Amino acid sequence: MEMVQVVGLGLIATFLILVIKEQKPVFAFLLATFTGVVIFLSLVDKIADVLGILTQLAEKARVNSMFLETVLKIIGIAYIAEFGAQVTxxxxxxxxxxxxxxxxxxxxxxxxxxxxxxxxxxVVQILPS
Incomplete structure (x- = not known):
């Protein structure tokens, strides 16, 4: 989903949420959460492309795969925590x-x-004993 589509979906959802919020706040919350999930799921292909490129670069540079895996897990934790915190x-x-x-x-x-x-x-190995 391109940026214009993401913004369009976000604006439409925001308008609907503002209209629904007065009568059915639970539905407004569900719509907001659903919209966030749809936006995230629409970006999964882009995320997979980035992960593939980073893996290729790490292999070419002969970087220990543990480093790349750990950094990617850290980034994933940060995004998931941020998304969960925003929804909450x-x-x-x-x-x-x-x-x-x-x-x-x-x-x-x-x-x-x-x-x-x-x-x-x-660093300890580099320093003289």
């Missing part, structure tokens, strides 16, 4: 949204440990 915030649950964001940050920190460990080990 749209439902009026700001405190739960904050907890989702915190969980995402902690999981990112956990995922980064192997990379940080390898970097520290490399």
């Amino acid at each position: 915030r749209d439902a009026g649950q700001g405190s739960i949204a904050s907890k989702i964001e915190l969980a995402g940050k902690i999981l990112i920190m956990v995922m980064a440990i192997p990379i940080i460990t390898m970097m520290i080990e490399t």
Whole structure:
């Protein structure tokens, strides 16, 4: 889905949500969530293309696949946490949204440990003993 279509879908959904919100707030929330999911699913092909290119570049550069996999997982966690937090915030649950964001940050920190460990080990090997 191209950007104009995404914006068009977003504007139409926003207009409908504003109209529906007064009478049926639950339906308005469901429409907002559904619209977000449709936009995300429409971008899955683009995401797959980017992942394929990054994998090819990493193979050509002979980068350890663990690094690329870890970075991609971290990016995925960040996007999923952000999407979940936004949906939760749209439902009026700001405190739960904050907890989702915190969980995402902690999981990112956990995922980064192997990379940080390898970097520290490399620096220790370079330094004279």
